Amino acid sequence: MAVKKSSGSRSGKKKAARTSGTAVKSRAKKTAAAEQLKRRAAKILAILKKAYPGATTALEHRNALELLVATMLSAQCTDERVNMVTRDLFKSYKTAADYANADPAELEQQIRTTGFFRQKARAIQAACRQIVEKHNGRVPKTMEQLTALPGVARKTANVVLGTAYGINAGIVVDTHVGRVAVRLGLTTTKNSKDAARIERDLMELIPQKDWTFFGHAMIWHGRLVCTARKPDCANCKLAKLCPSRTVVHS
Ligand code: SF4
Numbered sequence: 001m002a003v004k005k006s007s008g009s010r011s012g013k014k015k016a017a018r019t020s021g022t023a024v025k026s027r028a029k030k031t032a033a034a035e036q037l038k039r040r041a042a043k044i045l046a047i048l049k050k051a052y053p054g055a056t057t058a059l060e061h062r063n064a065l066e067l068l069v070a071t072m073l074s075a076q077c078t079d080e081r082v083n084m085v086t087r088d089l090f091k092s093y094k095t096a097a098d099y100a101n102a103d104p105a106e107l108e109q110q111i112r113t114t115g116f117f118r119q120k121a122r123a124i125q126a127a128c129r130q131i132v133e134k135h136n137g138r139v140p141k142t143m144e145q146l147t148a149l150p151g152v153a154r155k156t157a158n159v160v161l162g163t164a165y166g167i168n169a170g171i172v173v174d175t176h177v178g179r180v181a182v183r184l185g186l187t188t189t190k191n192s193k194d195a196a197r198i199e200r201d202l203m204e205l206i207p208q209k210d211w212t213f214f215g216h217a218m219i220w221h222g223r224l225v226c227t228a229r230k231p232d233c234a235n236c237k238l239a240k241l242c243p244s245r246t247v248v249h250s
Contacts (some may be wrong), residue, residue: 041205047237048217055216057163064139064164071156077114094139099128123151143169162212172215173199178220181243
């Protein structure tokens with residue numbers, strides 16, 4: 001009986017040792033993969049810096065309020081169209097109070113061609129009202145205060161903080177950044193629309209001082225090279241570092 005017990009316990013110990021050895025190996029493998037991914041991300045960042053030096057938004061603006069309004073207008077609309085609209089719009093509205101007190105029908109007309117103009121006009125006016133009432137007419141400088149404004153989500157807040165104020169609070173993840181990040185394997189999700197997860201993953205990989213640049217550079221890369229329908233892998237400077245380079249995208 002005793003002998004049997006002892007042999008069972010020995011085999012149990014061996015099994016436990018094997019399991020713990022496997023766990024250690026798997027942890028080591030994960031650490032090595034994470035380090036390799038960080039090194040690849042650093043190389044990608046370096047290439048983007050050379051390819052798109054000083055990359056920034058294509059939305060024309062002179063201050064944080066103009067950038068906030070332009071970014072709100074850019075939802076489901078091209079930056080070119082937004083710039084065409086804001087050239088006149090910014091002559092009529094110079095302060096948050098101007099938008100807050102505007103005649104809604106008039107504002108709607110002025111932004112009509114950007115699409116979803118009724119919702120956009122409502123959101124701009126509501127956000128500007130809050131800016132006037134709670135922030136003395138100045139666009140706030142924190143993620144918390146910005147995302148508390150009606151119609152302002154994290155992406156818009158990141159654009160304003162990073163580009164108008166030079167504050168690296170996060171990484172802009174729009175449709176281009178989402179798509180390119182997934183193709184480059186810089187995120188754990190395959191869903192390019194999961195902006196929250198993609199942003200979290202990218203923030204782990206990219207140094208904070210480069211967050212704003214990285215977002216803009218990825219947008220330019222997505223627009224010019226890694227397009228949705230036909231990524232130009234043959235002429236892509238990131239091809240050697242891209243796990244999707246041989247994939248045929250439809
Ligand atoms: S190699 Fe192709 S899929 Fe990868 S980033 Fe470049 S264009 Fe996009």
